[in-house]
Amino acid sequence: MAAYIVHRLIWTVIVMVMVGIFVFLLLRLAPGDPAAILAGDSATPQMIDGIREKLGFNDPLPVQFVHWALGILRGDFGTSIFTGRPVLELISQRLEPTFSLTVLTMIVSVTTGVSFGVFAAWRSGGLIDRVLSAFATLGFSIPVFVVGYFLIYLFAIKSQWxxxxxxxSVGQGIGPWLLRLILPTLTLSLPYIAYIARIARASMLEVLSEDYMRTAAAKGASSYSMLFHHALKNAGVPILTVIGISFTSLIGGVVITETVFNIPGVGRLVVDAINNRDYPIIQGILILVSGLYVVINLAVDLAYTLVDPRIRY
Structure with a gap:
């Protein structure tokens, strides 16, 4: 088990180094002068030279990477070109809305999706299975922004609920905080509920057809025991995989959802940075999001060992 964890940690470090190199080169090797891109179309040569000097673009590329990487390790993600403030400070100010929306979305998606998948598999071919399968297909088919605008019209404009x-902010009260997040959470959760439910159903159906499940039923095991003590644990690896994938893919949905609901989170910060061509902010967010991806994948890999002990050896 210790060897497995060490192996995964080594690969995590290697992946983060590769991600760091890619993010660093993303701007430096892009067509054209990076300083001119940052300065904008109306910049003078003096402004461009000032940006090159400020960001160290006049140094050799390896020297630039070392300085940039050491800054990242110290928590220095650079300075925003547009506002002149530290990138990490700007990101930290936007973390609470995005973190709140992401956590609530995953709680709703995992609990609802797994429950739907389990009961659809248990009643395979019945009315519940058909209804949930239709819901899963619908959840995949409708874009997030369409769902968002529909929910706004139905629950905010029409009903005014x-x-x-x-x-x-949560510091201003749990009730108002949660009230503002109900519609964004439902909007963002829909495709992930559908995705998790479909994978959970397929995995549960495979496990429920095994001989040991029929043996447990013959011995008089209750439906609850068969579903949650035997079947769900053995079907856990594919479900954990899809939960990890859903978590890491949330950032795309967060950008759209925060724009639709005017939530001042990291997603809105990404949109504003792209519009302003504020590349230090984009690079900082890419590094943090990539690090989050790697950590989540590592956590999922380690969770596999709890669900399936064979992976430990």
């Missing part, structure tokens, strides 16, 4: 847009 929920706020239309915006975010309220």
């Amino acid at each position: 929920l706020p239309v847009q915006g975010y309220q």
